[in-house]
Amino acid sequence: MNENITPLELRQKIRAGKFKENTSGLCHGFVQCNLVMLPKDWADDFLKFCELNDKPCPLIAVSNSPGDTFLEGIAEDLDLRTDIPSYRIFKDGLLTEEVNDITDYWRDDLVTFALGCSFSFEESLIADGLDVRNISESVNVPMYRTDIDCTPVGPFKGKMVVSMRPFDAKDTIRAIQICTGFPSVHGAPIHFGDPKLIGISDIEKPDFGDRVTIKENEHPVFWACGVTPQVALEQARPPFCITHSPGCMLVTDLTNSSLAE
Known part of the structure; x- marks a missing residue:
């Protein structure tokens, strides 16, 4: 395509x-x-x-x-x-x-x-020279269920789903700066580093989408996701x-x- x-x-x-x-x-x-x-x-x-x-x-x-x-x-x-x-x-x-x-x-x-x-802010990350791994590997972004509670309303409640893109420390800071300017498409990441701290037991097994390569000098960066x-x-x-x-x-x-x- x-x-x-x-x-x-x-x-x-x-x-x-x-x-x-x-x-x-x-x-x-x-x-x-x-x-x-x-x-x-x-x-x-x-x-x-x-x-x-x-x-x-x-x-x-x-x-x-x-x-x-x-x-x-x-x-x-x-x-x-x-x-x-x-x-x-x-x-x-x-x-x-x-x-x-x-x-x-x-x-x-x-x-x-x-x-x-989140696909909307990926373009700005790429334009700034960041490697958005799901794009460079031609797969769907990995998405995970977390243990973060959403604010309930009537019958609607549940845990937040997040999408993940791996970056090194320098690029994580830049990604936060860029995505803060896009509150209408999830905004800045909600967590980076140890996935277990938000209830993700196995980063290699996304609940939705596809796994991507996480290099030795990188850590996972998580954004709130519209699958929530x-x-x-x-x-x-x-x-x-x-x-x-x-x-x-x-x-x-x-x-x-x-x-x-």
């Missing part, structure tokens, strides 16, 4: 069934989003959950009305039912299916939430919910620079 493909071109390829992979490293300069689609009766509590847990759940956009198959102002010719490479279907909190098109699952009471994704809402959904057990598959994002027409402070 051409890394310089435009977001619209990529969404059209996805809609046509010609791209079904993770979107990391694609469409340089543009914001990628995690997705959560919930019945209207559950939407208010989830909105409050995102507002109180804005590091792992930074809101970029919300449906204007239940049943909308687009999100106003973030992408041209967007169809939320077809334009993401892979979706997960949850029923009563359990993952039941993973599909590439949710047209047959769509309901008129669904409210869609688009949440900021999926853990909250497991706890809340809504009767029906749709999310993106980890690493398979909604690629928008928003520029990463528009989110920088």
Whole structure:
């Protein structure tokens, strides 16, 4: 896949069934989003959950009305039912299916939430000369469940999920400086060093995504991750919910620079 493909071109390829992979490293300069689609009766509590847990759940956009198959102002010719490479279907909190098109699952009471994704700040790290290992090794970023509690709201609660990129000490400091300027896409790392201090027992076995090489002079650096809402959904057990598959994002027409402070 051409890394310089435009977001619209990529969404059209996805809609046509010609791209079904993770979107990391694609469409340089543009914001990628995690997705959560919930019945209207559950939407208010989830909105409050995102507002109180804005590091792992930074809101970029919300449906204007239940049943909308687009999100106003973030992408041209967007169809939320077809334009993401892979979706997960949850029923009563359990993952039941993973599909590439949710047209047959769509309901008129669904409210869609688009949440900021760490892929957006990876571009700035690379531009500064840092080696973002999941990009250089062409794999999905490794993601881990932690023992860090989210602030609960109604039925929504659970532990934070983090993404990991390894750096040496100098590059860790630079990564913190760069990412602090992107609060809309998770902001600065929440932890670096010993993964056991945040409840990760084996850094070689991510819960989502793929393992990456950690070199001898490097330590793992962890960011709050947009897969966190999926853990909250497991706890809340809504009767029906749709999310993106980890690493398979909604690629928008928003520029990463528009989110920088």
